[in-house]
Amino acid sequence: MQTRTKSLFVSLIFCLTLIPLSGTLNAQPSGEDWLDMKSLDIQPHLPKYLLSRKSVVLVSVPRSKNDPNLRADWKLLSRTVHKAFKKMKIDAVAYYYLDDMFASPDANESFAKEMEKREIKYIIVLEQSASNLAGVESYRISISGFNDKPSFISERQKAWQTQGPDLEVLLSEMRKDVIRAEMERENYLIPDIPEFFTDAKILKGKRIPTYAMDLKVDKLVVPRFQKYIMEDSSALDAVALSKIAAYNAEVERKNKRLEEIMLDYPLGYEFSETSSDIDIYNQGHQFVLLMMQGSGKTIKEMLNYEIEPYETDYVTIRAGSTLNTLPVDAVVYKYYVKHVYTQDAYLGSRWDADLTWEQALQNFIFHMKDILKVQ
Helix, strand or coil, rough: CEEEEEEEEECCCCCCCCCCCCCCCCCCCCCHHHHHHCEEEEHHHHHHHCCCEEEEEEEEECCCCCCCEEECCHHHHHHHHHHHHHCCCCCCEEEEEEHHHCCCHHHHHHHHHHHEEEEEEEEEEEEEEECCCCCCCEEEEEEEEEECCCCCCCCCCEEEEEECCCCCHHHHHHHHHHHHCCCCCCCCCCCCCEEEEECCCCCCEEEEEECCCHCCCEEEEEECCCCCCCCCCCCCCCCHHHHHHHHHHHHHHHHHHHHHHHHHCCCCCCCCCCCCCCHHHHHHCCEEEEEEEEHHHHHHCCCCCCCCCCCEEEEEEECCCCCCEEECCCEEEEEEEEEECCCEECCCCCCCCCCCCCHHHHHHHHHHHHHHCCC
C-alpha cells in the first residue's frame, strides 16, 4: 500500500551553500548520505506548477546483487518511470544517478549550475531500496522545488512524497493525484525516452597527466572529512540524533586514518577544514588534494580521460605496483591535486583509482613519490 507521510519527516541534510566564483564547496556527503540525512516538510498535495515547468530526476538504486562493487541498473528503472511521467505530462528533462551529483565538490557545483542554467523548477528523487529479509524491495518518490544551490533541496523544504513496495501502484496513485489536482498543463513536447547525464564540467584549467613538481617547495593542503553540524536539533528525535552521532564518529575515524596515511607523504602538507579555493589561496597556499567518488567510467569522463566505448575493465596500478582489474562501472575513489589559482588539475601519470578511499590515497602517494623521485 502507498504510504504518504503528512507530518514533518525528521532526518538530516547537509546545509550546502553556493560560494563565490572560483570557490569550491566543502566536502559533500555521498548521494546515499544525502538521502539518509534530508529533512523535508511533507505536504499532501503535488507542487502547483509540476505540469508546466521542467523537472530533473535524481535516481538512487542499491548495489548489484551479483557484485557489491557495482551499481544496479538505474537506467532501466528510469525508463520505466519516465513512461509513467510522460503520461502524467511531467517534463522530466534529465535523469542523473544521485551519487554522481556528489562525486566531488566541483562536480556538485557544476551539476547545480547546469540545472540553474536550464531553468529547472523541480527535483524528483526516485529511490529504490535493497530487498529486506523477506525479499521485498521498496520505492520512494519525493518531489520538491530546486533551490538553485548545490544542496538541490533545502532543509525542511516543502515536498510531496509517496512510498511503498510496488512501483506500479505508486505510479498509478501518483497519476490519480495529478488528475485530481487539475493543474495547468504546458508540458507538451516531452521526449519518449529519458535523457541521461553522467558528466560534469569540473576541469576549469589545464588537464595535466602527471604530478606537480612545485609540491617539492609548496605545501599540499589536505581537506579533512567534515562532520555534520546541526543548526537546530530541537526538532530531531532520538533516532535522528543517534544518526548524527554515528555519522560524526565515522568522520572522526576517517580523519584519524587520513592522518595516518599522510605520514607517508614525503613533502610538506597541511590539514584544512575546507577545500574552498578562495580560502586556501587567501591562506597562502596553492595546491589542494581532492577526492572523487563514483564509477570508474564516470570519474574518467569528468576528468576528461580518453574513454574506449567497448572497454569493460580498468587496470588500477596499486601502491607497490601490483595490478587490480576492476569493471568500468565499479564504484571507486580517485585522488588528484588542483592548483587553486590556475585551476590546473594534476591527475597523476597512472590510473590509481581503487575500491576504498584509503587504498586510493595510498596509491596516489606511492606513484607521486616514484615519479617525483622523493622518499
